[in-house]
Amino acid sequence: MILAVNNHNNKINFSAEDKKKKSLEYNHDTLLNNNFATRTKIGIDKLTNALTVYPAKGLKGSKNANFYEFLTMGTVPYIIGSITMMSVFNSANKHFAPFAKTKASALGQKMALGVLFYGLLKSASKSLVSKPVQMITGIDTERPYAKVIYELPDDINDTDITSIEHHKVFESVEFPRWDLLYGDEAKGQKRNYRYDKIAKKLGMGENLNDSDQEVKPRIKEIVIKTNLAKNISSYLWAATGVGIAFQKPWENFFNVMTFKFWKGKEFKKCLQSFGHNFVESVKDFWKGEGKGFSKHAGKALVGAAALTTVLGVINAVSHKSTNTKNTVNKNEGYVVS
């Protein structure tokens, strides 16, 4: 019998100096709760690693460098790119003559705000798809887990051979981590309790013999469709953010904008101005100006983003039953043709 590779109970030790062993938060792959605290923690951890540990490993050409680290480092160009983009439109302005400076700064600051809104809305809008899908189907497509990695030691004295990676249970639709969704019977949990809940939510019935087997294809389908909706709609929401950033009312905000939070009165005025001008900008974005398509471009953009979100959710939660020849006879427990 071929057994699955499982190393979480192994006491691997490649070095005689056991006292230097790193104490990790997890000693085996662990399902994590998808809440704000965990997401923040994971975000900070990934960002810190993306800016420090992974580039160092990558530049050394470490034998332990892997695809996860490469993907996580993808955050770096996003962050640096955003800052550079802001800089491209603003850094040279201070050298310009007053009139040109005013004109260029108004545009540059809107660009910078656009970059900021792009990132914020792209990230936040994913919840507009994943949360409704979760509420309707019970499937948390963003569920994180901590993966314990055992690395090759760099040398004989290297005892730090474990590390934690933060993945999502459904980040691969071909190889989802189904195993993590099973209940721990040692803790008194029903083995399929998570799958039972999903089956119930999906209207597939209760107290199924093998709810996991029943719902896995549906989960996979829903995850794929949700990913599609998130991918398309999030970029359209991001574009909406850029559109909002390009409205005229922001110019009033830029006049009082300050990052000096220690100057209470000025900073408060800045925040109030931000709120007020955000509302005004959203209104202007919606109303539009000019005539023809220009007048309705804002509405069209929001409409497209909202439509892809709604259609994406509807598509994700709807299921077209296929007439396959082979079906499981639940009463008899075998396949019938």
Added chain:
Amino acid sequence: MSTNLIQNYISKPQQPTVKPKPDFDIQQELNNRTFIKPLKGKGKLLSGNILYAPVDTFRDITYSFKALGHAAKGKANDHELGKLNDLGMMAGGLSIAGYLFTKKTTPLTKGMEFVGLGSFFASMAIWPKIAIQLPAYLIHGVNVQKQYQDSFGRRKPFYQDPQFIPWDLYSDKEIDKIGDRLGVPKNIPNRRDFIQEKMRKLAVQNNTLWMLTAGFATPIMSALICNQAEPYLLRYQNNQKNKKADQILTNLNEHAKKYQTNPAQNRIAEIIKKHGNQPINDELIETITNALTADIDSVTSESFGKDLQAILSNGRYSVSDTTAKNVTANLQAQFAGKGFTKEFLEAVLPKEAEMIQFFKDNGFTGNSFQQVEHTEISNKIVEEIVKRANIFNQAHPDDAEDIGYIRELISANRTEEHPIAKALSEVRASLLDETAQSKLKKLAGILDNFRAKNLALDEYALIKVGSAPETVIANYWNNVSQELMKSLGFTTSEIEKVRFNRNLMGELLRGKLEQIASDKSAYDRVMGILVEKVGALNSQIKPNDLASHMLTDTGSQTTYEKEVQTQFNHFAQQLRENGFVRAAQSIIGNGQNENGSYIRIQKAFVEDRLLGVKSSFNRLISTLDLYRRIATDPNKLTHINPDLPLVREVKEELIELCKIVMLEGHSSDHATKFYMLRNPNPSTDTSPLEVAGGKVKNKYLGHAVEGTADISTDKYFYQNAMKFMFMDDIHPDTRAILERNVSIRDEFTRYRQLIIEKLGGDKYFAKPRHLISGKNQTGSDIKFLLTGIAPDEFFFKAGQQAFNTKKWLKMFGGFGAGLLGVTVLAQFFLGRLKTPRQVKND
């Protein structure tokens, strides 16, 4: 001895071959044991050939859309979902560009939104290729961005996951070749493994380098691409726009169709709906006039209103009970506060009901009257009031009122001030009946047709010479100003120092001009470029199509003027035929003179724009020529009155003034006849002026012992200055260059004459005799246009523009170049591995 399993397997008797069942037969598979063998891989390495790039792009797009279809059905795989991210990014990018396109107002800025999007995606793709892949390949011989196709036909980066690299796709021969290029010794143990490890290391390091640099490189590279692409896009759009404008003029009727939205007809329809068959009063006349002439100038509109009043009115006014009521109210208002007692007013002024009855008794109510008949009605009312007053006076002798005063109160010369006549003239007897409605509809149709043609003509004029961004003339101006900045040799550091101060730019420019003027070859080069650039305008805006007749002798009307004349004449003719005589005259003038007419406004716009621009460039030629004349022979003042020869100090003052006026003077300086602080008691030295390096060696200027003052009585100083600048012969070098372009030569000659005539004849009350060729009545607008922009101002603005672009380019171009250099140099530190000890050959 251990059992050799392979031998056992080979020696085991083979099962007889059984014909497989049509469907998958597990027994067959078990018997053959083929299932335990891995399937033969179908993966292959992909050789990146730039020639296949379009095919690859098309294949990628097709794949992405297929992936979209699969994902929508919930059947996509990880690779397909990854591609959807690219698709989403493209959709988002297009949405941003599309939205910002609608926010921008000019074709260039609109176009640049899509150039920006394209350049951003291109930068994302190009940076890893030129900064990572190519240097790594050239230095190490390893393609660190190698792609392969897996067994399912999916294209993937070979080194995507360093833990799972499909090395089997590389043959030993290929690996050995790469190893040789990497300088790996031939005879080391496990050479292939060592080469692979070196390749893996290089790939991991380069992928990291890519991630660390892409954030800086992509936006900067994208911005630099945009910066470089912008002039080309502008040039392309300018050509297209110019061609489009030419087509407007050649096919005006066709082009005018897009403006045929019939707003006047729609407005008139609304008015007829609301006021049909109602009396036509002044208010309605005004409403109709506004509806018809919303797009026409105010003078013509006023004439229209008068014509309309005459056409729609029959000159009669209706009288009704309301008229009687209004008369009563007006009389009461007129008598109020004049010291009459309440009893008197009640007894004398007829009450509303009494007045209504009075009107009926006299046969006024229900009839209409001409304005001349109003006096008769008014008199009857006055007599009634006087009659009542007399009765009151007899009954109340102590409170008796003066009858003459009462008569005076009810009289007035102006209808609107007469309490009775005013009320009688309020309601015209004419109605907005079907005849009137039909006239209005016809008129609205005529106006709408003209409006459409006129808007097409406006579009043509705007594209060609409009004072707006990206018109043909604006593009020309920007292009020439930047070219001249280069020709005059302004450096970025020079501009940086003077860019905030026009005076500093003036000084810098003066130095440049003096330097150029003192060197024949430099002068010929710069003047040649200047004349060539000035001449280029005539190729973009042909004098036969559009011209300023003051400067350019076209012989007859331009194409634009002919078309304007045709359309306006036709419009005026139609109006005249329908009784709008005053309006027709406001549109085309009285036949002898167009001044103040609508057609003049239409023609003057283009003429004035061209005059302003061409004068500015002619002034540049003139300035450079003057500096050349001073640099070569400052004593050659041909128009100086021989009876009043100039002493050296006055000459020094004169030349300094001319240099300043040409460089910085505005039309107001001409108007005030050049205010200059001079020495009232100049030296009597008559020695000739000396020059060096284009500058006059001033012996006296600036050294006046007894102070300086503006000598307002010295009209000759002004005249000599003007003659020296604009009447003396131009320098032979300038003449030789101008001979190359006869049309520019003629325009320049005409320009100098106009300056003498129009500006030289400008009478200023404080210096009344300071004239060159008699008093001239030209308006200040023409003088302003003839003066053009001062060269120091011209280069001040051009300098700022050039500086902004160069500063930005220097900052980010320098950073981009530095980043590229560092990224490439980093290759020399990558891929280092300790080479295993070589196997010694015995």
